[in-house]
Amino acid sequence: xxxxxxxxxxxxxxxxxxxxxxxxxxxxxxxxxxxxxxxxxxxxxxxxxxxxxxxxxxxxxxxxxxxxxxxxxxxxxxxxxxxxxxxxxxxxxxxxxxxxxxxxxxxxxxxxxxxxxxxxxxxxxxxxxxxxxxxxxxxxxxxxxxxxxxxxxxxxxxxxxxxxxxxxxxxxxxxxxxxxxxxxxxxxxxxxxxxxxxxxxxxxxxxxxxxxxxxxxxxxxxxxxxxxxxxxxxxxxxxxxxxxxxxxxxxxxxxxxxxxxxxxxxxxxxxxxxxxxxxxxxxxxxxxxxxxxxxxxxxxxxxxxxxxxxxxxxxxxxxxxxxxxxxxxxxxxxxxxxxxxxxxxxxxxxxxxxxxxxxxxxxxxxxxxxxxxxxxxxxxxxxxxxxxxxxxxxxxxxxxxxxxxxxxxxxxxxxxxx
Amino acid sequence: xxxxxxxxxxxxxxxxxxxxxxxxxxxxxxxxxxxxxxxxxxxxxxxxxxxxxxxxxxxxxxxxxxxxxxxxxxxxxxxxxxxxxxxxxxxxxxxxxxxxxxxxxxxxxxxxxxxxxxxxxxxxxxxxxxxxxxxxxxxxxxxxxxxxxxxxxxxxxxxxxxxxxxxxxxxxxxxxxxxxxxxxxxxxxxxxxxxxxxxxxxxxxxxxxxxxxxxxxxxxxxxxxxxxxxxxxxxxxxxxxxxxxxxxxxxxxxxxxxxxxxxxxxxxxxxxxxxxxxxxxxxxxxxxxxxxxxxxxxxxxxxxxxxxxxxxxxxxxxxxxxxxxxxxxxxxxxxxxxxxxxxxxxxxxxxxxxxxxxx
Numbered sequence: 008x009x010x011x012x013x014x015x016x017x018x019x020x021x022x023x024x025x026x027x028x029x030x031x032x033x034x035x036x037x038x039x040x041x042x043x044x045x046x047x048x049x050x051x052x053x054x055x056x057x058x059x060x061x062x063x064x065x066x067x068x069x070x071x072x073x074x075x076x077x078x079x080x081x082x083x084x085x086x087x088x089x090x091x092x093x094x095x096x097x098x099x100x101x102x103x104x105x106x107x108x109x110x111x112x113x114x115x116x117x118x119x120x121x122x123x124x125x126x127x128x129x130x131x132x133x134x135x136x137x138x139x140x141x142x143x144x145x146x147x148x149x150x151x152x153x154x155x156x157x158x159x160x161x162x163x164x165x166x167x168x169x170x171x172x173x174x175x176x177x178x179x180x181x182x183x184x185x186x187x188x189x190x191x192x193x194x195x196x197x198x199x200x201x202x203x204x205x206x207x208x209x210x211x212x213x214x215x216x217x218x219x220x221x222x223x224x225x226x227x228x229x230x231x232x233x234x235x236x237x238x239x240x241x242x243x244x245x246x247x248x249x250x251x252x253x254x255x256x257x258x259x260x261x262x263x264x265x266x267x268x269x270x271x272x273x274x275x276x277x278x279x280x281x282x283x284x285x286x287x288x289x290x291x292x293x294x295x296x297x298x299x300x301x302x303x304x305x306x307x308x309x310x311x312x313x314x315x316x317x318x319x320x321x322x323x324x325x326x327x328x329x330x331x332x333x334x335x336x337x338x339x340x341x342x343x344x345x346x347x348x349x350x351x352x353x354x355x356x357x358x359x360x361x362x363x364x365x366x367x368x369x370x371x372x373x374x375x376x377x378x379x380x381x382x383x384x385x386x387x388x389x390x391x392x393x394x395x396x397x398x399x400x401x402x403x404x405x406x407x408x409x410x411x412x413x414x415x416x417x418x419x420x421x422x423x424x425x
Numbered sequence: 426x427x428x429x430x431x432x433x434x435x436x437x438x439x440x441x442x443x444x445x446x447x448x449x450x451x452x453x454x455x456x457x458x459x460x461x462x463x464x465x466x467x468x469x470x471x472x473x474x475x476x477x478x479x480x481x482x483x484x485x486x487x488x489x490x491x492x493x494x495x496x497x498x499x500x501x502x503x504x505x506x507x508x509x510x511x512x513x514x515x516x517x518x519x520x521x522x523x524x525x526x527x528x529x530x531x532x533x534x535x536x537x538x539x540x541x542x543x544x545x546x547x548x549x550x551x552x553x554x555x556x557x558x559x560x561x562x563x564x565x566x567x568x569x570x571x572x573x574x575x576x577x578x579x580x581x582x583x584x585x586x587x588x589x590x591x592x593x594x595x596x597x598x599x600x601x602x603x604x605x606x607x608x609x610x611x612x613x614x615x616x617x618x619x620x621x622x623x624x625x626x627x628x629x630x631x632x633x634x635x636x637x638x639x640x641x642x643x644x645x646x647x648x649x650x651x652x653x654x655x656x657x658x659x660x661x662x663x664x665x666x667x668x669x670x671x672x673x674x675x676x677x678x679x680x681x682x683x684x685x686x687x688x689x690x691x692x693x694x695x696x697x698x699x700x701x702x703x704x705x706x707x708x709x710x711x712x713x714x715x716x717x718x719x720x721x722x723x724x725x726x727x728x729x730x731x732x733x734x735x736x737x738x739x740x741x742x743x744x745x746x747x748x749x750x751x752x753x754x755x756x757x758x759x760x761x762x763x764x765x766x767x768x769x770x771x772x773x774x775x776x777x778x779x780x781x782x783x784x
Contacts, residue, residue, distance in 0.1 A: 164610040165623050174717040192557035208573075208590070211628040219594035225573070229584035256675075263588040270664040288550030289679050296661060297556070310621075314679055315656040321661040345658060 039045020067296035068374050071142045071149035072121040073170075076128050077348030079152020081356075083409045086150065089364060089383060089418060090117040115418045117371060117379045122146060126166060128155045136166055140173045143338055150370055151342040152363070155350065157244045164211050169348065174207050176333035177231060179204040179240045179312060181344045183319035183329055188392030189401055191324050198319050199304045201242065203235040206335055209309045213251040227308065232270035238279045238334070239271075239306035251275065254291050254307035254315060267308055280331070280418040292318060320345050327359025329393075330366035332373070339373055341366040356406045359398040361387050364414065386417035441718055452481045453739060455506045458489050458540055460518025468518050470725040470776040471732050475749075477780040480744045485512065489520070489531060509539060509706070514739060516732055517708035521715075526624045536569060541698035541706060542596060542679065543603045544569045548684040551693055551726075553757035554766050558687045565684055566607065567677020568600040568632075569698060574595025574674045588654035592628040592673060594635060601632075601639035603699060604671035606707065608646045611737075615647035616640070617696035619656050619672035619680065632673055656680065660687070685710075692765055695730035697738065707731040721771040724763040726752060729779070753760065 063069075072087070074080040089115045126139040131154075138323025143149045156165040176277040179202040183240040185194055236253075243251050251272040257264040268285055275283035286294070288311045294301065295318050305315060320329045329344030350357050364387055371380035390413040392398050398410060430696055459468040472484055487508045491499035509515050518532045535541070543566055550561045572733050577589040601618075618636040622629040633650060640648035653676050659666055670680065685694040691711040699705045709727035717723060729752050736745030748754075755761045761778035762768025770778070 018512045163626070168624065191716060207626050211624065211626070213625065215627060221592045221629075221631050223590040223592070225588040225590060225626050227586050227588070259574055259576075260588050261577060262580060263586045266586050267583075289682035292679055292683040293690065295691070296558070296683060296686040310675075311679075313621075313654050315658050317657040318661050319682070321658045325662060345654065347655070 011071045016287045026316040028300050035189060038392060045102050066170045067120055069105050069120050069122055069146045070126050070370065070374075071146045071151055073124050073139055073151040073154075075126065075152030075348065076155040077153065078354045078358040079127070079348065080118060081354070081407065082358060082360050083152060084369045085087050085360045085407065086363055087121055088411065089114050089122075090119055090367060091115055091417060114348075114415050114422075115379055115383055116422060117376060117383075119370075119374070120149070120377075124149075124175045124225070126154055126170075128157060131157070131166060131327075136169055139166075139267070141225060143170070143340065145172055147338040148370060148373060149338075150363075151340050153342065153346050153348045155348045162377050168209060168211065170340070171333055174335055175205060175341060176335035176338060177205050177234055178334045179316070179331055180242070180334060181319065181331045181345075182317045182330055183316075183323045185323050186391050188326060188395050189324040189397075190279050191322065193299050193322050194318070195219065196322050197335060198299065198302045198322075199242070199246075199248070200316040200319050201235065201239040201304060201306045202316060203231060203306075204312075205309075206231050207309030209268070221411060225260075225263060225310075227267055229266060229270060235306060236274040240274055240281060243281050244278060248281070248304050250284065252291075252302055252305045253280075253283070254287040254305055254311050256311070257289050258295045259289060264308065271306060275304045288314070291315060295319065295322065311416040315423065317345055325359070325400050327398065328365070330369050332360055332366075332369050340369045341373070356408060357399050358407050359400050360407050360411055360414075382418055382421045383414075386414045387419065389417055401425060431522060443721050444457050450516055452483055453741075454483045454485050454512045456512045456515040456737070457484045457486045458505070458515060458520075459486060460713065461521040461577055462519060462718040464520075464578070464713060466721065466772055467709070467723050467725035467728045468516075468621075470772060471516070471728050473545070473776055474748060474779050474783065475732070477492030478744055478748055478783045480741065480748075482709045482736075482739075482741070489535070491531070502537065506538060506588075507702070512733060513702070513704045513708040515737055516707055516728070519709055519711055519713040521713045528767060532709065535706060536698065539700045540566065540708065541700040541704070542569070542570050543600050543699045544681070545607065545697045545699060545734075546681045546684065546694060546710075547645065548688050548694060550688050552753055553558075553759075553762065554689050554693065556687065556689050558664055561684070562612065563664065563667045563684060563685050564611075564669045565603070565681040566600065566604045566669060566671045566676060567681055568596055568671075568673050569677075570674075571596050572674030574678075574737075590625075590628060590675075592631050593633060597632045597635035597673075598639065599701075600643070600669060601636040604669060605639050605643040605646055608705040609643060612670045613646070615649060615651040615668045617656070617670050619651060619670055619676050620651050621653050621676070623652065629673070632772070653680075655685065660674060661683070664750055665678060689766075693726045693730070695734050697725060697731065697734050699738075707734070707735040707738075722764055723772045724765050725776065726756065726763075726766075748779070748783060751779045754782045755779045756758045 032149045072083055074083040114409065122142060124139045124142045126135050154166045157163060182199045183196060196388055206228060207228050208225045209228045211419045213221060215221050239251055253268055255264040257268045275421040299322050299371045307315060320326055324345050331341040331342050331344040343366060349358055367381045368384045390410060394413055396405045396410050396413045398405055459465045459606045469635050477483060483507055486532060487505040489501050489505045491500050545564060545566050547564045548561055550559050560588040565749045571593060573590045575589060578586065580586050606618050618633055620629040621758060622633050636727040660683065685691050694710060696710045697705055697707040709731055711727055733745040733749045738740065755775055759768055761770045761775055763770055763775050
């Protein structure tokens with residue numbers, strides 16, 4: 008009965024072209040059209056940003072789960088619990104609300120199966136990485152914790168970076184929103200940071216010319232700039248946003264950031280309803296800490312995106328509250344917005360699970376499970392803003408389990424109305 | 426024990442690289458570059474305050490507007506270069522960047538001519554000017570000559586551009602050792618190296634290695650290393666965590682402007698560029714504000730605080746602290762604050778107030 012119900016809901020959402028708040032994914036149609044000539048590049052690119060239609064068997068999606076290091080494994084466990092995949096008796100007891108145990112362990116009942124892949128500091132061989140990439144290619148979506156980068160091995164490239172580059176996840180979208188109930192210095196912040204995710208300063212092309220002189224190459228291409236600009240403007244249009252700000256340093260890096268800026272300007276001409284402005288990155292940082300309410304959607308190359316997204320996340324309350332999506336033409340990986348391993352608080356039950364749960368919410372939206380996503384998101388927000396169950400990073404004393412318990416109860420209450 | 430007492434007595438005295446201790450009885454000559462726009466009026470304000478505080482400093486004003494050299498290039502006039510080379514210390518107002526080809530950026534030219542390798546920006550919350558951040562007290566030290574701003578860029582094929590970030594051991598070591606010497610001379614407890622060595626292994630790795638080696642030479646200062654994104658994350662939530670930050674060029678540019686934003690913007694932030702052999706040019710980093718030039722509306726705080734930094738660098742720290750305190754008093758009082766800080770005073774009223782507080 009439950010399986011039929013989820014299938015029926017699925018068909019309903021399938022017909023809807025792009026829910027108002029869904030993350031932009033890609034269509035399977037385009038994959039078959041490589042042999043055809045590109046008639047209209049804009050139309051092709053726009054078709055890329057429709058909904059995900061990946062691995063789905065019997066009405067259930069399979070999602071790769073890469074727990075990573077630090078707080079990743081425990082938070083992944085909580086996400087699985089809220090998604091209704093923890094089937095241990097301990098979990099059952101915690102979520103039982105006095106009814107028959109065979110029924111009461113269900114929480115959000117999300118039709119998702121997780122495939123666990125181990126990629127962390129203990130599993131950091133090339134084969135582990137290849138295995139992880141293959142798993143994400145197979146399932147098309149993943150939920151990920153951060154993998155720690157060990158400095159000791161020379162020539163070791165971050166596995167987080169390699170994963171993103173191999174899967175060509177060109178857009179990193181971080182939505183920083185002020186949550187009522189969280190005390191911050193700035194209110195009414197609603198910024199979407201869209202960051203180019205594959206090139207720029209993160210190309211890892213470095214060499215030592217002579218001992219003591221090192222060069223690192225920053226590469227900017229017109230294709231990638233066009234792609235990320237197109238994504239940013241499409242996102243702004245479809246989400247009903249008003250303004251797009253390009254962040255750059257073209258006064259100093261005239262050729263590289265200059266090309267990025269020109270590409271954004273040309274793209275802005277195709278979206279006359281959206282206001283476009285550009286700002287130099289140091290001025291942007293100054294404005295973000297004095298008047299962050301002026302920003303709407305921001306698009307930028309890789310390194311500036313790293314800085315601006317971290318500033319944006321801390322403006323709304325810290326690394327425990329924002330999720331980040333890495334979107335490509337064919338694949339998507341969802342993770343915490345600030346990509347921290349949280350090594351220092353691992354295993355202490357004080358990490359804030361909201362960021363990882365919100366990543367799960369974005370995952371549901373990407374898969375088209377908007378109703379599940381809304382339920383879980385509403386429960387998270389109500390836990391933080393109404394019940395004010397805050398972990399130490401928000402200035403409270405609750406544990407991770409307290410927060411998850413509160414969210415679970417709210418989700419179960421909501422699900423009973425279905 | 427005795428050495429600690431001696432050290433605290435001379436805490437505000439900076440020993441120049443040549444080893445000569447700078448005595449406060451000497452009257453030092455300082456090159457003054459008034460600049461454009463509001464530059465002349467704020468420079469005049471600073472000179473007035475210095476004379477009322479009886480600071481033993483003589484001013485030698487020079488103009489750095491580029492002139493045409495015999496070979497056709499536009500260069501800084503030789504008189505200006507000679508002046509700074511002789512005096513070693515300079516105070517610079519805001520310079521307008523002329524639009525058009527043939528001009529080198531003036532700031533870049535000054536930096537190259539005098540080999541100014543470290544940019545120091547102390548950011549302290551100003552009592553009286555309310556921002557969402559109180560109790561900010563940190564210093565950003567940024568490598569000023571290389572890194573991402575080396576200016577080496579080229580188009581490889583149409584649509585692919587490459588920009589080179591250059592990190593050398595010499596420059597990194599120089600700025601790292603300067604950071605620790607600054608921390609010791611100014612009673613700071615810790616130095617944090619900001620980097621992105623998880624992504625840029627070799628370049629930031631080299632910078633980090635130089636910082637680690639410098640840390641070993643100064644065991645009394647605590648040394649920390651942190652990723653750039655972590656620093657940004659925590660800086661916006663709790664700036665009290667940080668003391669002295671040292672980093673390569675690009676990160677320094679962005680972080681120092683971020684810190685300036687925390688305390689109220691570029692209009693109140695001092696800045697100093699330190700070069701080799703004791704040379705240093707202190708400047709205000711805001712723009713020339715041509716729309717309010719000549720209307721007595723300008724705020725000389727940034728240039729004034731930079732001048733106080735200059736006094737501390739020269740060994741005239743007592744005068745520097747006195748003027749700084751007077752300036753903060755004037756800002757605290759709503760009557761004597763300038764318009765950009767939310768007050769009603771004109772530039773001259775603010776200057777007079779500071780002169781009064783100094784006495």
